[in-house]
Amino acid sequence: MLKKFLLVIFSGLWCVTLVLAQRSANAQQNEPAVYKNNSCVSCHSQLAEPVRVSNKYLEWQFSKHREKGVSCDKCHGGNSTAADKQKAHTGVQKASVRESRLYAFNQPETCNTCHKSIVNSFVQSDHYKKLRAVGLGPTCNTCHAHMATKVLYSASEASDLCAQCHNAINFLPPRPEIPAQAEDVILAFQRANNVINWAKLLIAEGRRHGLNFDADETQLRQSEAVLSDAKIAWHSFELRDIRKRADDAYFAASRIKDSVRKRIAQ
Numbered sequence: 001m002l003k004k005f006l007l008v009i010f011s012g013l014w015c016v017t018l019v020l021a022q023r024s025a026n027a028q029q030n031e032p033a034v035y036k037n038n039s040c041v042s043c044h045s046q047l048a049e050p051v052r053v054s055n056k057y058l059e060w061q062f063s064k065h066r067e068k069g070v071s072c073d074k075c076h077g078g079n080s081t082a083a084d085k086q087k088a089h090t091g092v093q094k095a096s097v098r099e100s101r102l103y104a105f106n107q108p109e110t111c112n113t114c115h116k117s118i119v120n121s122f123v124q125s126d127h128y129k130k131l132r133a134v135g136l137g138p139t140c141n142t143c144h145a146h147m148a149t150k151v152l153y154s155a156s157e158a159s160d161l162c163a164q165c166h167n168a169i170n171f172l173p174p175r176p177e178i179p180a181q182a183e184d185v186i187l188a189f190q191r192a193n194n195v196i197n198w199a200k201l202l203i204a205e206g207r208r209h210g211l212n213f214d215a216d217e218t219q220l221r222q223s224e225a226v227l228s229d230a231k232i233a234w235h236s237f238e239l240r241d242i243r244k245r246a247d248d249a250y251f252a253a254s255r256i257k258d259s260v261r262k263r264i265a266q
Contacts (some may be wrong), residue, residue, distance in 0.1 A: 038080045039088050040072035056146070063147045068114075075110055075147075077101055104131060107140040111148075121235040152186065159183035181239040188246035189234075192227045195250055196220060199257040206264045213263075216256050221232075223253040 013060035035041045044057040060066050065074075073080040077091035077100075093100035101110040108128065112119040122140075131137035142163060144150050152158045164181040165172055199220055203213045247264055 006203055013074040018037070035071060038071050039077065039083055040080045043085075043088070044072070049193045060147055060150060063149055065147050070114070074113070075101055090113050102141075111140050117232050118235050125236045125238075127237055131223045136171075155183045155186035155190070158186045178239070179242070185234065185239055185243050185246065188243050188250065189227070189231060192223075192246050192250040192253060196224055196227070199253050199260060202257060202260040202264065206260055209264065211263060213260060216260055220253060220256050223249045223256070226252070252258075 045051065046052050047057065060072070065071075071124055072078065078089050078092065079087055082088040082090075093103075095102040097103060098105070100106065108119045108123055115204055127137045128139075129137075131139060140148075143152060152161065159179040162182045163176075164263050166175040166178040168174075170235055188228075199216070203216060203220070227249035228247060230242050230249065233245065236242075
């Protein structure tokens with residue numbers, strides 16, 4: 001029994017290894033045209049050492065940034081058109097260097113190239129103001145990790161992240177209510193999302209019965225817009241205001257959902 005179990009585990013790991021190896025070996029021919037002459041991609045795809053560089057490349061391979069055409073130089077600097085290693089790395093700095101595009105202070109400006117509305121919200125926050133004033137506070141990759149590979153969808157995960165500073169033994173006074181409020185906001189986002197999707201399903205069902213829900217759909221899109229704005233405003237960390245926006249979207253969508261259900265039942 002143990003042998004069979006180990007064989008299954010080994011087979012699974014071997015398959016994953018083969019997939020990653022094949023993805024790396026064929027990287028150049030499978031890359032979108034935007035990366036065809038990108039020296040960062042062509043060179044780093046062949047590197048096995050140092051392991052941190054090799055791993056960063058594979059992490060990028062499976063990231064949203066790659067899908068959207070954002071290559072290494074967009075965030076790290078350098079010249080992706082240069083074949084010479086030294087020229088290609090001109091301007092690349094470690095994230096710990098103040099001049100780096102990825103230094104804590106500079107990350108919002110770097111991310112602002114693509115994420116303007118989110119960054120505009122973040123730079124208005126007390127978090128960012130304290131980061132600029134005394135160097136203490138979160139920045140973009142505090143929550144989103146390297147290359148934005150992490151998004152906080154889980155309420156408990158958001159709470160735990162906030163608790164690392166606001167409910168821990170450090171220089172800040174304990175504020176356990178902040179992680180709790182953050183958790184409630186994520187739950188409010190999820191609740192609003194769910195009722196909006198429920199209303200959409202009911203509208204689709206009603207249309208199959210020949211009913212017209214154009215007005216309801218217009219109102220539902222307005223609820224979606226309110227929720228979308230609330231998610232962007234999350235980055236300001238004004239938790240009470242954000243919770244109210246999420247709840248406004250939830251209650252509005254709930255009214256639409258109930259109205260549609262009533263019409264279908266008639």
